[in-house]
Amino acid sequence: MNKNGAPDEEQLWFDRHMRSELSRFDQAFEQPELDPMQLEAFVQNHRQEMKRKLWRELAFFWIVAAIVLVVVLGALNRSLALFAALQAAAGLGAIGYIGITLGKKVKRLWKNS
Amino acid sequence: MYDEAAIVKKAAKGDVQSLSELLRQHYSFLYQYVLKLTMDKGKAEDLTQETMLKAIEKIGTFKGQSKFSTWLIAIASRLSIDRARRYKREQQYVQEEGSARSLRYETLGRMNDWPDALEALGQLEENQRMAVLLKYYYGYSQEEIAEMLDTPVGTVKSRIHAGIKQLRKEMTHHEQERSS
Structure with missing residues (x-):
């Protein structure tokens, strides 16, 4: 439809020249229905695989978190200045990351408006 | 029901x-x-399966604001765009020629x-084909x-404008060829 509510000319052209052939093509490549039992097994298997992946990632996260904690505590034990520098670097990194992510989002919204 | x-x-x-x-x-x-989007049976089978796997992973985030079919089309389209980015243009051309012939x-x-309609559609770049199909065949608005x-x-x-212009040109060309 165009702004006046009339069907747009290109849509009419498409319906006249393309639609019926594309519908025929769809009909020609209609797929037989999948077996419900097989499909359920497929869904179930993928769910289990996702769970395993999630646990692996969680374990990796805990290991990294433990390493970071040990490093931070070590730095705090050794020198307060080193600890402050590490904290400042981490803070700046986080601000930079958030800034870049937000910037990209705003840019996209601006382009879409 | x-x-x-x-x-x-x-x-x-x-x-x-x-x-x-x-x-x-x-x-x-x-x-x-x-299949209409890729014009390639092998790719279509892979992409359909990939879309289904993604749907299984993301179903928890689907709020039902659109039809389930629209949600699936959106996933498949995004996956297709990602795939196209991954493959080099030249390699794609050689492969596309072979698969188009087999389809x-x-x-x-x-x-x-x-x-002729399929021949003309096959001549479009995939991103134009996607936009034209979604707009004129499936009836989604530009914003959607x-x-x-x-x-x-x-x-x-x-993309819609360039795609439909190219389609009309191809179809006119085929009609002229047939009448001469």
């Missing part, structure tokens, strides 16, 4: 049977969209002809397409 909203709700809560039912109902529709051959077997593809509306408009 088939109540999609209720089945979607159950599926989003983790009910395997409901999700399987939704995928079963939409499998052919999804495959037909992807043409199979379509001849099933439909007894290879319509932009949201589905996570692309600026301006880009969608220009």
